[in-house]
Amino acid sequence: MCRRIEKELGLIGGLNEGDRVIQLSDGIVVKYGHGVTPTEAATQAFAYRHVDRSLVRVPRVYRFFQDRCDVSWPKGYLFMEYVPSRNLKDLYLSIHKEIIPRVASIIYTLVKFPVVRCQAQWAVVSSEDTDGTTCSCISDTNSWLNKRLTVRNESTDLTPYLLVLCHVDLCRRNMILDLEDDSMPIGLVDWGHAELFPLFFEITTISCLNPYEVQYQDFLLQAAEMLLHLTEDEKRLMKLMQIVRAASLRHLLSGC
Numbered sequence: 001m002c003r004r005i006e007k008e009l010g011l012i013g014g015l016n017e018g019d020r021v022i023q024l025s026d027g028i029v030v031k032y033g034h035g036v037t038p039t040e041a042a043t044q045a046f047a048y049r050h051v052d053r054s055l056v057r058v059p060r061v062y063r064f065f066q067d068r069c070d071v072s073w074p075k076g077y078l079f080m081e082y083v084p085s086r087n088l089k090d091l092y093l094s095i096h097k098e099i100i101p102r103v104a105s106i107i108y109t110l111v112k113f114p115v116v117r118c119q120a121q122w123a124v125v126s127s128e129d130t131d132g133t134t135c136s137c138i139s140d141t142n143s144w145l146n147k148r149l150t151v152r153n154e155s156t157d158l159t160p161y162l163l164v165l166c167h168v169d170l171c172r173r174n175m176i177l178d179l180e181d182d183s184m185p186i187g188l189v190d191w192g193h194a195e196l197f198p199l200f201f202e203i204t205t206i207s208c209l210n211p212y213e214v215q216y217q218d219f220l221l222q223a224a225e226m227l228l229h230l231t232e233d234e235k236r237l238m239k240l241m242q243i244v245r246a247a248s249l250r251h252l253l254s255g256c
Helices: 002-009 038-050 099-111 138-152 200-209 214-228 232-250
Strands: 020-023 028-033 061-067 075-081 085-087 122-126 133-137 162-166 175-178 186-188 195-197
Touching: 038 061, 038 075, 038 162, 099 162, 099 186, 099 200, 099 214, 133 138, 138 232, 162 200, 200 214, 200 232
Parallel strands: none
Antiparallel strands: 020 028, 028 075, 061 075, 085 175, 122 133, 162 195, 175 186
């Protein structure tokens, strides 16, 4: 069915060679592809239930399932609310100067409902709306990070830090505005990379995701850091995360 509708009406999101989004009706869209996972569905459903809807809109998840004809490479189908909208990437920030403070407020909203401290072996987000569960293993995360930090004789331990919900893909293309009323809450879509991390992860990823949007990146970083009141230790850890990213890009490490 999805292929037929895609052929007749085209995509409203996604990539021809990757995960796709098509509109099924006036109120429902489906995102489908091999990259659409139970984790994404569970995290989006969790965000829908818990975020402050006066500040951010998250499309409601209706259903998720996987086609497991190829067990080694299942294809996910995520059915969710359709929100008629404009994309933030099409707006001029020099005109819409209120956008960056509003996005910074979204970051603040997401990280204000901590889920669990890292002392726990697993941080779990269970969903009543999907079959999936989102997990973050801190010991494995520490090992992954420290393997890459050896290039600078550094190490870290995330155990003392509170885990919060981070979207970690806050590109403008993943944010939408109501078609009729700019004052309505900004919509946040594409939860495929969202996870439970210490809050400074969200800030660190902004500069990684938006290298060609200096105006957006620099002002958003400044606004978000002012709202979150990051400690000097958190700022130090942000620098370590940049080292991790550089090491991952430059070296093919065994067991990555």
